[in-house]
Amino acid sequence: MAKAKDVESGESIILPLISRGTKEVGCGSNCMVLLSTLVAVAGSFQFGMSGGFSSPAQAGIRRDLHLTLAEYSMFGSILTIGAMVGAIMSGRLSDFLGRKGAMRISSIFCVVGWLFIYVAKGAWSLDIGRLSLGYGIGILSFVVPTYIAEITPKNMRGALTTANQLLIVCGGSFSYLLGTVVTWRTLALMGFIPSMLQMLGLCFIPESPRWLAKVGKQEEFESELRRLRGGSADISDEAIEIQKYVESIAKLPKARIRDLFRRNYLYSVIVAVGLILLQQFGGINGIGFYASETFVAAGFSSGNAGTVAMAAIQVPVTTVGALLLDRVGRRPLIMVSATGTCLGCFLAGLSFLIKGHVSSPDIIPILALAGILLYIGSFSIGLGAVPWLIMSEIFPLHVKGMAGSLVTLVHWFGSWAISYAFNFLMTWSSSGTLFVFSAVGALTVLFVAKLVPETKGRTLEEITSAMSSFSSTKL
Template sequence: MAIEEWREIENGDDDDGNLETQLLMKRKEGLEEDEVCSRRSNDMLYLSTFVAVCGSFQFGSCVGYSAPAEAAIREDLNLSLSQYSMFGSILTIGAMFGAISSGRIADYIGRKGAMRMSACFCILGWVAIYLSKEPILLDIGRLLTGYGIGVFSYVVPIFIAELAPKNLRGGLTTLNQLLIVMGASVAFILGTIVTWRTLALTGLIPCFTLLVGLFFVPESPRWLAKVGEEKEFLSALQRLRGKNVNISAEAVEIQSYIETMRSLPKIKLVDLFQTIYIRPLMIGVGLMMFQQFGGINGIGFFASETFASAGPSAGKIGTIAYACIQVPITVVGVILMDKSGRRPLIMVSAAGTSLGCFLAGASFFLKGRGLLLDFVPMLVVAGVLIYIAFFSIGMGAVPWVIMSEIFPINVKGVGGSIVVLVNWLGAWIVSFTFNFFITWSSYGTFFIYSLISLMTILFVIKLVPETKGRTLEEIQTSINSQ
């Protein structure tokens, strides 16, 4: 059914009653067919999501690479601790540059084009790491992979959100976080089995899988509509929903929204601070700040040292449990995303991370005063595991989902880049300062993180809208009306 015909009916311009009846009957028939063909019609959507989250898996592989490879790389290349620290941290610097440019790139060459480019950067980076015999090539490789995952961290959730129908969008977008966790876990496990050079080569697998898969999936329909490719837009939307599904109403809604956005001026960075855009910017930036400054990268990167500092018995048990708990809990978050809603999930998650940090802080407080020393290791392990479990169920994924939903299509590039940049900057600050804070006061560090998690709940109550069950266009209307 043509978009123009639907607009005629909506505007009351159709003079042929029979045509209106026929169109409405087609819609009714299409809606009935939707339910019958739902499983088949979602095949392309699921394939597209799988291809996209190969970028997320690559993200996790890059993050998880440095820990298991540290001893072997330092021995083979004769690196000092400071040289290896540079190798580890330069990933975040590359990711910041990727975040800054990600929105513009995804807007200019499309979501698929941005993912292709990111995969190529990661391939070059992994090859450089594999071939490196000097620190400089090692760092260049790490910087390239960092840039690639910086772009991936923006474009993957955006691409999935723009493809998915509203009833599946939350769960599918959450797969981004699940595959990040899986990629890191796989890298950690493989790193105990294979050499560091072989481990670098395994990082090529998700890149090549993504590059091949992109030939078989459509571009984001909303991006195609934005750049004026109406024929390709309709074709992509039909492929995603299924050949027997009536897409007319959804196509009209998307096109109408895009046309409204086209009437607005081209957005620059300074324009984000206008009244119409400041609310989604505050939501996106605020959630990323609370996610990072709640301590995830400090606690995650140095979990083994945290367990060991509480007592010898906590080290091995805590590290194994930490490695095993993230993936199944993240799966639970995927299931709950479109059932419980974004707001309840993130508030429950923040409450749990606050509790976990409080328990860990209390254990170090007791240890410092020589109280209940037999219970201190168990309390540290319990606190950190509660923290990571509740983080994985909501705080890890929900900010990325909401980021992909709240920005209008005309500011998604600039706004999304700023939000992702804030996330990576926060990740660097927390991971860099964690050891300094622990040296200052181990219990004080965890109490600060606990307080920040509590502040997250207040922030969500005050500013964050519920986006569950709404189209991206309905979300914009809701945000602008508040």
Template sequence: MAINEEFENGENKGTGELTEPFISREKVTSYEEVESHMSSNRGKIGMVLLSTAVAVCGSFEFGSCVGYSAPTQSAIREDLQLSLSEYSMFGSILTIGAMVGALTSGQIADFIGRKGAMVLSSLFCIAGWLTVYLSKGALSLDIGRVFTGYGCGIFSYVVPIFIAEIAPKNLRGGLTTVNQLMIVLGSSVAFLIGSIVTWRTLALTGLIPCVLLLLGLFFVPESPRWLAKMGRQKEFEVAMRRLRGKDVDITEEVTEIQDYIETLHALPKAGVLDLFQRKYIRSLIIGVGLMILQQFGGINGIGFYVSETFIAAGCSGKTGTIAYACVQVPITLLGALLIDISGRRPLIMISATGTFLGCFFTGMSFFLKSHDLLLEWAPMLAVSGVLIYIGSFAIGMGPVPWVMMSEIFPINVKGAAGSFVTLICWFGAWAVSYTFNFLMNWSSAGTFFFYSGVSAITVLFVAKFVPETKERTLEEIQASINM
């Protein structure tokens, strides 16, 4: 990296006096002053925080799309005369669009950049929301939902990648968890606003985070790592300066990034079929297993149609939805704080135990109601069960599998593994969200007992197959997996 030309090896060419190009031209008289100045340089993270705030508008948009169907089900069905199967298609088809978005997200983000991918996602979501707002029937509703799903699929990949690539290593973990927090916040806000406005108005509120994101991207730099990967050296250095501060010595970090890019180029490209080699198969079993169990525990069915679930249990759909929304955010924040304290395995096992109990209590409430037993207790049991379920899911089963995805696969197969596991996740989300209403018509109690069984299997799966990854290097994690 070039620095001011009048300095060479810390010596002023004109006077021979020792200088401090990265600290100050004035003489530093004490250790405390040096520490104060270095802390000032390290503290110049305003652009990192602004860039993160802009990017997580995409996460908020993702949550808004997921949360939209819960408070609007009865109103949309009544206004547009939709059958149960037509609304189930509308609710679940978001995940079909997201699957396609997730499959193409890596190539898009590599081809047009992280900022370009977020712009494309926003445009698809805007088109989708406007289509939903103007809908007169099931077909236009579904087209709009697919568009927003496609945007969400790209957001689900590019937002955490962008944040991880711009953040200093000491802040990367904390800033990356903001992504999950904003998804939950977006979903909760959609639940709350949807309880007081019409479904068409709620669709228009989905435009707000997209517009904020598009405006914000004008003021933040592109990912330096992507610029380095594309060989755009001058823009790479400019982006690093904007993110770290013009007076900060970025030489070491720049060298690390360039070495990492060279390592990536040197490694052979891995495809999905390579994941089935013996040396990767246990990592694949862990990754796919966690995602299947996460989804088939019922989260998207319960989340997409929570208002109707409360009504079926004999509760107020609006009150239950508001309570659901209020529980998600603080519990997700608590989980983000605990993940590096408790470790991954204990947190996910405690979480799965909680989702088991939540589904079991909800199933019991429907069982009691169907047999005319303890009818005064059934609604309270249903509300308690659903709230226990969502609180337990938010603290572990929601975020932890995604954290582990970034830790259990070797660097040379992370791209292929991430795409494959994300596809499995979205397929599971579609299957659960599409079948939920049909299962509830078949047996409400049986539906929740099935989900509680999946949660019980999750505890056993984690205890048997999943290693602890907290405070371990990649090499240590691989050694524990392949023992």
């Protein structure tokens, strides 16, 4: 197989591309784009709260409801089972109801989920609530980056799509910090607020113009595109480019799931699924869901200090990643990120390996904390956001719904496997578990170097044409 750099550099291997007609827009005409992104990422914030909730809540829930470790592991991981169901339906929902309609459905399920957790008296109510939350964020994990990528000018797409991950991180950090000072029930009550804000905000923002063009709503397509670009902007070139692309894919047969594995789209599937699998099997949901107990196992008297430090580092580092994404590109950022996760897990694993074999035991928790903070910071700067951004960029519009369902299903399967098994793996061998995660980080660097293309500075139509051409000529 040829290396991904062939896609980046070779006009010779790319089919004639649709003309670059998108005009750069000034700051004054971006207000609606920014507002729409803000509404979309309100769901991302609640996504982060859902994932971060289980770490600070673990001790309180197990004490108040008398849950065993196995019961709590089920509660922690059932979020991902619901998310798998949501992922399966996310593409179809967003294709049938539109991007805004899918976000509305997810918000409703998230509100219901938090309320079930808040009133829980036993494991069954907790699990129902967590399952409902999972279904909602399974939809969000596809539709939010897709919506942002489809409404955003190419010169802003990287930064604004990364806002999805930034708000996920902010939500997780908010859960970590607030969970140290309030009860788990209060934290659950706070959880449904972002979804309520998103449902309200959806009444005031436009639908994705690309989706409207795809379903044949021509007048709405033009009016919504004008709302996004500003009343004085010239949208003619961009509208023509989108319309030509939609007309070209409309001539193709109706796509089915097996079509994703045909030659035209195989490269895109390999890149998207590979990145998501490596992201998840690098251990992020195990470390994130159960960080508090991991710090206690490393020798801290409580996990609060470690989780506060994690919360403090995630937001600024993710912000730096968002600012760098459209400057340095997708590939360099994700390779630096994966290298950092590799080193971070190695340090944390080393701390558990030498525990009990050093003359100064105080160094063990410090080494574990340094390793986990390096891991979290490195993940936040690239691996958290870039795979979702690339997924939203590389699939053609007519298969994006199914492709998104496939990728998010794979994501949540990996998340379930890691989040459910993590406590048992750490009981088996803490150092061995972390060394495996370190090896996955190293494998991620190799995968990106060999297979992942650079998409910075291209329109969505240009990227998908290039990916299809590469699949047809090189695979």
